[in-house]
Amino acid sequence: MFIDTNVFMDTDPRHKDHLKSLFERIAPQIESGGSPVVVPTKVIDELSKFAKKDPSTTPAAQAAAFEKAKNALTFLRSAEAHGLVRTSLGDIGNPYADDLFVHLFEVYSSTYAMFLLTNDVTLQLRINLMALQLNRSIAAGYLIPGGHVEVPSLETIARRASAKLRRLRQRQATPQARASDTLEIESLETTLEDLFQEVPLLASLDAGTSTGARPNPPSDDTGDGRSRRQPFSTTAKFAGPDEIITVTVVPSAGDDILVDSPQGIVQMQLATKLGEGGEGAVYSASDSHVIKIFDEHHITKHREAKIRLLSARNFDEPGICFPEAIVRNTYGEFVGYLMPRAQGSEFSKVIFQPRRLRRTFPDWTKADLVDVAISFLEKVSYLHSHNILLGDINPKNVLVDDEKNVTIIDADSWQVEGFPCPVGVEMYSPPEVIGKRFPEFLRTAEDERFAVATMLFMILITGLFPYARSGSDGDVSKLIREGNFALQFKDRSNKDQPAGKWKYMWSHVQVDVKSLFWNTFHRDGTRYSSRPTDAEWLKAFRNYRRFLRSSENFDPMSNDIYPTRFKAMSPATPLYECESCRCSMAGIWREETKTFSTPRLCVDCRPALVACQGCQRSMAPDKLSNGKCRNCSLPTCTDCGRRFRPQAPGIAVCGGCITSACRECGSRHKKASMKFGRCPTCHDKDVAARARRMELDRNRLCTRCGKPFITFGNVEWHLSNHKAVPTTHKMKSGVYPADCVPIPRSTTSASAHEGVAPDTKSSGCFVATAAFGTYDCPEVWVLRRWRDTVLLTSPAGRRFVASYYATSPHLVRLVGGRSWFTTPTRWLLRRFANQLNRSGLASTPYDDPPAAVHPIHTSSGGAYRQRTSTKGTH
Structure with a gap:
């Protein structure tokens, strides 16, 4: 529930204690978890303003209201302390509490059920009409005895609002008129019109509230036997091709003519010619009327029939030049018609010409253009309500004066019943009509709505074609x-988008009007095939006029006809002036930083942009050197053709194309393709080698648990540093890892550990194996090749091998684990192995031949003994 200011300041004795009773009734519900009553900040401000006034200097009635304001503030502070009232809602900058209430109800009506307590019939009308239009749970009403509220019916509200409107209009013509009366009248007129559109039955409640958009009730008889103001038929069929009427003479200035007036046939003389067009000429008839005489090629049967139909209805609507009488020549032949004299200038010569518009109406604002659009719409709506289609809507047939009064002329081209409009302009024709011959078909209301929308757009944007x-x-x-x-x-x-400042004008158009235009003209719009009606446009433009005069319009430039910048994004947008020309500027929102940027100079004052001779991009002149931007001024690499920034003078190639020697193979490659000083091939080999060094050597099994335990890289490191390669998982601390579990002795035979040198303390080994700590290393491979390819090929060599096998196990068993033995022995054997390698024996991996080819000569008996050749057991 919201409460308006006038409820707190109500001095009517019949309403005494109503507000107190309301709070007593709803307090338990609020205290048990209900929503507190909302008294917006603006209402508090208004009460504070009235409470500060001196009652002694005001009439008694106002003094009582001011005293009520003081009491209300005291009450509200107490109620807020008890959680019954909330006063922190609303924009302090909003000048009208009424607009604030309407805005809040419009925004939050889809979320909350809302009620406004107010004695203002205008507010009651606006809120309850909104409830009807939006179909929301919102309402506005007043207090009744017992602390209850009542929502009046729409009929009651309409009657009270009509009576208020009449009182305001009467007061406006007196010295007691107030400055706020104009806005109040406009608000009531617009809201009542919207109500009558929603509920047509209420339109007959008070004809005095008509603003011109609603047609007057029809009357069947004028007293002279002629019907008036009856709508034309909508079911009439096409009248067929038109025919030219041959006349004896077409009168001109000074000639006599006959006018079929209601009082009878009147003979008169054509006066001065006022102007001439493509169909005929216009002559002065009096201060209030003119006569249009067609030329001989445009005197047709259709024109005569339409003018007879229109003049017979005796229409009399300000701003529409209806034909009032047929004009004949002295032979009694149809040649033209009499019509009211139009005042003002053609749209095409004033509104659609920006320079002339500034010169002719220098004080006009965007609100004035909106008023012109509304006046045009009211005339068009009146004609459409009588089933008259203008057909040829174009800026030459619509006039406007300095009082913003719009006049529609050229009635002989209108479409009436089965007689089509024979002319038209493609710019105002919908796509479904373009390409057809205008005299050969009847236009529809949907066709006319496109022309109306186009005219409205060009009024707002002063001549820009949509x-x-x-x-x-x-x-x-x-x-x-x-x-x-x-x-x-x-x-x-x-x-x-169109070049120039048209986009600035478009950005300032109110969003609801902008939405209608976009959806009407864009092929993807929701109203592209079902265009807005006259009533929809009238409602939108009246709201637009109200918007321009309300606090919702936070950007003051939105009321300029020709703004010089885009519309401000929000009320928080900084507005400032250009440092050079002092024109208005608005901050530019930067989404990446969530802040507004404020350039010092406007677009016109910034240096003219110049195109780079290289990339053709536009930029400030100070950014160019010899006509080129910084990037295009860079030299081009002679190898790859790309631009680069040279590190030193005289360099013709970029950094990626400079070559360097590979530190592995010495070949030269581009630096860009090298990695860590190596060419791609050597780098890949190095990567593969590193991966190999990280792999476990599965030929080396722990003599304790029988699992692989050492990497190839670790073995290489031990050998390169002349250290014995470990044979177990045993760490420097002397502790074995938890997963190194000893295997039973029965499984530790040589055949189970082929390729792994057993512990020298537990079994016999070759001296070389004991010295190097492994059976597989380059030095042992050389010695094994020397044994099989040299020693075993001669009797002396075989005897040496046999004696070695007989004595070395015992020697290793005794001193093989001593460093004083293994270190010098390893040094001597490495020197000997290097000599053998230089003599031609390879140091690559080597596998022993089968045992059958290893005849070893024993020292006892001179016989050869076959011995199994297994790694680590020789």
């Missing part, structure tokens, strides 16, 4: 058929 685009060839028909509305709407934007 489908104008940068780079187009100007083919209007093609542009309309494409339906590509180029101006931006929300996230829909084209890169070919």
